[in-house]
Amino acid sequence: MVTTASDPVSVARRFQDKLWRHRMLPMVQKMFTALQCRYQDKQSLQQWRKIRNMVHWSPFLQCFKKKYPWVQLAGHAGNFKAGEGGTILKKHCNREAKCLKKLMGDLLRSYVPEYKGDVERDGEKFMEMEDLLGDFDTPAVMDCKMGVRTYLEDELVKARSNPKLRKDMYQKMIEIDPTEPTKEENAAKAVTKPRYMVWRESISSTSTLGFRIEGIKKSDGQSSRDYKMTKTKEQVAEAFKFFTDGNQSLQKKYVQKLMALRATLENSTFFQSHEVIGSSLLFVHDKEGSHVGVSLIDFGKTMSMPEGQKLDHRLAWKEGNREDGYLCGLDNMIAVFNTLAECEEQNLAEEF
């Protein structure tokens, strides 16, 4: 197309150029000078590096708010969206929504994210709930999956009658241990879900301690989801130490929180009447270790027991009794945190 100096396209272009040179460019130049000054001293430079590392290394890092980068430590990618006014939206799941509703009227209420009901976004249904990181500046977060078992009895029954082979789970398995699959599994390049889940339980602390670490993100941005083979008490203690930066008073605070949670669980009607599978405890503290929280999340595989039947949560699981070993896990977790805090105390005493 041929244009003349006075045609509308040329006029618009000249106007754009003028706007850029006289208004935008000076503003951008000013911003650059200000940034340069800000990051000139050593301390600021270190701050900047921390921010940059955090962005590079954080698992599923999403910026929901300006105050802190929201972090999803475990679970399914793409399951969450930012809500309004300090809430998050999780993809709707009937079973979980039902549990959250019940929990709002249970003794456990203060230990679960406040459930605000269901909302629709872009034609999809979500559960709106409190963002447990909302009250924290630069929070440190840890997700621990509770229980000796991570699959429902129902899933086991279904897998037996209709075994589905999962290529994705075979891939995840050989990434950790290429020698684990059987000849048949190697030939099919697939495993069943219960086979994968039981194996994951056996290589981590789930089967022995009744909980496992899924992920950790610290206030300084360091984070890891590399806990799949963290199995012994010593390995777990090491990870807890990393999470708490060896801060003994913080470890003691967590022991207190966990003990209070255990007392509440033991008296909760909801807990007594539900098989709690694949649910996590979300640990959160601020940079100084003064503000501390422990909450229950993820009720996607929490099933109510038939009317009148109660679970003990400490009895050994035998197929059919639906026991989940949740409280065994909590007992062990408290013991590990306690021993860790005592060791730190001894170390401190030895230093003086």
Ligand SMILES: O=P(O)(O)O[C@H]1[C@H](O)[C@@H](OP(=O)(O)O)[C@H](OP(=O)(O)O)[C@@H](OP(=O)(O)O)[C@H]1O
């Ligand atoms: O942690 P890795 O080894 O990746 O294995 C995952 C977790 O166990 C998930 O549990 P969670 O959501 O509690 O983290 C589970 O989802 P379910 O809870 O739906 O069983 C996934 O099953 P699939 O979604 O079937 O892939 C399974 O692949």
Ligand SMILES: Nc1ncnc2c1ncn2[C@@H]1O[C@H](COP(=O)(O)OP(=O)(O)O)[C@@H](O)[C@H]1O
């Ligand atoms: N209410 C919440 N507040 C803050 N973070 C949360 C909340 N719920 C979940 N998360 C984050 O998302 C991750 C996955 O949550 P989860 O409910 O287990 O998802 P999924 O059902 O996909 O497994 C957790 O590890 C945690 O980091």
